[in-house]
Amino acid sequence: MLKIENLTKRYGDKVAVDNLSLHIAPGEIYGFIGHNGAVKTTTLKSAVGILKFDAGTITINGVDLKKDPLACKKQLAYIPDNPDLYEYMSGIKYLNFIADIFGVSAEERSARIRELADRLELTADLAQPISEYSHGMKQKLAVIAAWIHEPKLILMDEPFVGLDPKASHLLKQMMREHCDRGGAIFFSTHVLEVAEKLCDRVAIIKQGKLIRSGTMDEVRGDDSLEEVFLELEGEAC
Amino acid sequence: MLKVLIKKQLLEIGDRLFRSTRKGQRKKNGKRHKGKGMLIFSLILVVYLLAVIAAGAWGVSGPLFKVGVGWLFYLVFGGAAILLGTIGSVFNTYTTLYLSKDNDLLLSMPIPLRDVILSRLLGVYITGLGYSAVVSLPTVVVGWIRGSVSAATLIGGVLWILVLSLIVFGLSCLLGWVVARISQRLKNKSFITVLIALVVIGLYYFVYFKTMGKIGDLLNNVLIIGGKIKSSFYPIYLFGRFPEGDWLAMLAWTGGVLLALALIWFLLQHSFLSVATSSAVGKHAVYREKKSKQTSVSSALLRREWNRFSGSATYMLNCGLGVVFLLASGIAILFLPKQMPAELESIAQTMLPEEMKGVVPVFLGAVLAMLGSMVTITAPSVSLEGKTLWQIQSLPVEPWRILRAKLMLHLAVTAIPSLFCFLIITVLIPATLAQKLLVFGIDVLFTVFFALFGLLAGVKWANLGWKNETAAVKQSGTVAFSMLASMGLTIAFGGLYFWFGWRIGATAYLGIAALLLLAANAAMLAWLRGPGARRFEELSA
Numbered sequence A: 001m002l003k004i005e006n007l008t009k010r011y012g013d014k015v016a017v018d019n020l021s022l023h024i025a026p027g028e029i030y031g032f033i034g035h036n037g038a039v040k041t042t043t044l045k046s047a048v049g050i051l052k053f054d055a056g057t058i059t060i061n062g063v064d065l066k067k068d069p070l071a072c073k074k075q076l077a078y079i080p081d082n083p084d085l086y087e088y089m090s091g092i093k094y095l096n097f098i099a100d101i102f103g104v105s106a107e108e109r110s111a112r113i114r115e116l117a118d119r120l121e122l123t124a125d126l127a128q129p130i131s132e133y134s135h136g137m138k139q140k141l142a143v144i145a146a147w148i149h150e151p152k153l154i155l156m157d158e159p160f161v162g163l164d165p166k167a168s169h170l171l172k173q174m175m176r177e178h179c180d181r182g183g184a185i186f187f188s189t190h191v192l193e194v195a196e197k198l199c200d201r202v203a204i205i206k207q208g209k210l211i212r213s214g215t216m217d218e219v220r221g222d223d224s225l226e227e228v229f230l231e232l233e234g235e236a237c
Numbered sequence B: 001m002l003k004v005l006i007k008k009q010l011l012e013i014g015d016r017l018f019r020s021t022r023k024g025q026r027k028k029n030g031k032r033h034k035g036k037g038m039l040i041f042s043l044i045l046v047v048y049l050l051a052v053i054a055a056g057a058w059g060v061s062g063p064l065f066k067v068g069v070g071w072l073f074y075l076v077f078g079g080a081a082i083l084l085g086t087i088g089s090v091f092n093t094y095t096t097l098y099l100s101k102d103n104d105l106l107l108s109m110p111i112p113l114r115d116v117i118l119s120r121l122l123g124v125y126i127t128g129l130g131y132s133a134v135v136s137l138p139t140v141v142v143g144w145i146r147g148s149v150s151a152a153t154l155i156g157g158v159l160w161i162l163v164l165s166l167i168v169f170g171l172s173c174l175l176g177w178v179v180a181r182i183s184q185r186l187k188n189k190s191f192i193t194v195l196i197a198l199v200v201i202g203l204y205y206f207v208y209f210k211t212m213g214k215i216g217d218l219l220n221n222v223l224i225i226g227g228k229i230k231s232s233f234y235p236i237y238l239f240g241r242f243p244e245g246d247w248l249a250m251l252a253w254t255g256g257v258l259l260a261l262a263l264i265w266f267l268l269q270h271s272f273l274s275v276a277t278s279s280a281v282g283k284h285a286v287y288r289e290k291k292s293k294q295t296s297v298s299s300a301l302l303r304r305e306w307n308r309f310s311g312s313a314t315y316m317l318n319c320g321l322g323v324v325f326l327l328a329s330g331i332a333i334l335f336l337p338k339q340m341p342a343e344l345e346s347i348a349q350t351m352l353p354e355e356m357k358g359v360v361p362v363f364l365g366a367v368l369a370m371l372g373s374m375v376t377i378t379a380p381s382v383s384l385e386g387k388t389l390w391q392i393q394s395l396p397v398e399p400w401r402i403l404r405a406k407l408m409l410h411l412a413v414t415a416i417p418s419l420f421c422f423l424i425i426t427v428l429i430p431a432t433l434a435q436k437l438l439v440f441g442i443d444v445l446f447t448v449f450f451a452l453f454g455l456l457a458g459v460k461w462a463n464l465g466w467k468n469e470t471a472a473v474k475q476s477g478t479v480a481f482s483m484l485a486s487m488g489l490t491i492a493f494g495g496l497y498f499w500f501g502w503r504i505g506a507t508a509y510l511g512i513a514a515l516l517l518l519a520a521n522a523a524m525l526a527w528l529r530g531p532g533a534r535r536f537e538e539l540s541a
Helices: A040-048 A069-074 A091-101 A106-119 A135-147 A165-180 A192-198 A216-220 A225-232 B002-018 B036-066 B070-098 B103-108 B113-146 B151-185 B189-220 B222-232 B234-244 B247-276 B297-310 B313-334 B340-351 B359-372 B383-394 B399-428 B433-460 B469-475 B478-504 B506-537
Strands: A002-011 A014-024 A029-034 A055-060 A076-079 A153-157 A184-189 A201-206 A209-215
Touching (some): A002 A040, A014 A040, A014 A055, A040 A076, A040 A153, A055 A069, A091 B297, A106 A135, A165 A192, A184 A192, A201 A216, B036 B070, B070 B222, B070 B247, B070 B469, B113 B151, B113 B247, B313 B469, B359 B506, B383 B469, B399 B433, B433 B506
Parallel strands (some): A029 A201, A153 A184
Antiparallel strands (some): A002 A014
8 A cells, every 4th residue: 555665865964764665555554653753754744745755765556656646645644743724714614625625525525524523522513613623623623634535545643642532542443444444554653552552563763764663463572562662772671 | 031032032033034944955054044035135125115205204304394393294204103003013913912822831831921921022012113113214314314413303313213113012012902802702803803904994094195185285384283283282292393302302202102101011911811811702603514515626725715814814904905905996986076087187298298198097007006016915825824734735736726726816806806996997097998908907917916926925935934823924024025026016117107118108118018017927827837836845834
């Protein structure tokens, strides 16, 4: 589904992402783990087509992101770490805007908004301006917007930050359901317990370099993910 | 503590003026800089504005100083400085003081409330000083040249500029507080705020035109009017005497203004927390599902721009006010005496040499274009994406389509009032059919030019890291730059006729201008579709 091959991204003279390769297959929840400043966000933004990169290729279902960014973007949805949404719109206007961009028909969008907003308990607030939403409500709205056009690939940057326990639980369920339907999810997280329970595969990144990746069992072996992560980070457990 | 906050405030101003927002533009020292061109051009425009005001002041001051009522000159121009400064900074006060995104952060820290407010007000003061000094500075310099220069007039002049800026500051704070109070209570606040502002501006223009109408009387009857003001409105008389070095006037006005500021400070300090920390207003709107309608990508993008525009009183007032002026001009012309165009023609016939008599259509075309140049909707539209830029960049939409939607909003909002105004004036002007058509065409081309030029400036000098939208709409320089440059162009269009245009005649001159505008528009459009769209794609908040 998502193939990142030898991705390199520089900021001036500094190499931020260094020759990174990752493959995310359909049906997989792929966790991306790393310390603060490990350039997880840079990698995600590059894969979404927001950031230009210097070398390497990113393909989504065989389509090269550099050659045909629009075709790639049509297949994906992205939720950033801080959901800065259009505060001058109401929740429902925002969802309709996203649905219009992705060409979701009126009937389909109504049904999906109804289902997703009910599920995330946001229906009553959809007429409110986004400027009056809490962080968690914005995060829920971003989740609905990401799911509204049924993308094949969803990329999320720290998606559980700001969500209450119930919404967190629901999001995990939705992620699993999405992958069970043949979609794929690539998300970054600091919460190793979440990654351990939720991910099919993980990648650990340090200073822009991939230091380990594979299935959960391959990565952690007999230890916990936390132990492995700390060991790899060069810290004593 | 106050020092630290002021430093932060100045860093914010510096950051939005000089930080580039292009991705990967990091220099070796870690900072990203905009080109110096913008700064140099802004300085040129400020000098230009100062020169224009100085020229006006020079013309008015002559007769007044001649008959010994120089104070009346200071009174007229001081009033203009206060009005310009207050109108220019009132919405800035509201957003800077109450809507800054880091208010919560600062309030959560062990910082005295007084210091938070004072550091915020510094920006408001600087803006007000900037606006008022554009008028007060040349006024005082002209006054020194026309009148006498002594220690008293030097001190009085400098102090007068400062006191004027403090009056502007006080009025801005007071009106900003009123706007904040109104906004707290309203649901549909942007439109109602705009409506209130329009009423205030309408009143201002009513008073302004009434005053201008009396300027002739003023110049003819200076002594009578001066005598009346002196006897009936003594404090006002003292205000005019202030820069002339009258110590009593200086003392009374400085003391009075400081006292008024103390009262305003008391009001702000006691209401700041409740206004700045108030969140939702009115009733919670409950969502009821309605039948949704699918629209095209272009419509969705245009609607997004409209929501952004109509959702912000600051944006509408600062960038869309020209639309009201266009509409008002069209309506006003409808009610002008029918013989007015002919009178205009006859004035031109009498005052101008034979070869320049075709000036009327060129002059009217330039005036209309100048009204259109006050619409600057596209200029801040890129900056206003701010932190939400990720959203549109992650969607499957070509960058050019996003820019085109910004352009379309500008044209859509301007279209009806512009065409209405252009049509009426074109029909009424005394000119040949070809000239009428050319004037109409030129004004349409100018409208498109302003939209394109604003967008070009917006893409080139985007300011995405703002803490409140006023920074994007007013303080980043892009809007002022695009508006003043557009105005400069319309002045050049009118002025060049007197220089060489009359040699080729009005029709040929209008024709050449139309062709040049068409070429400029085509060039800007090509840039926006190509390099401009790529640049937009590379922007980073």
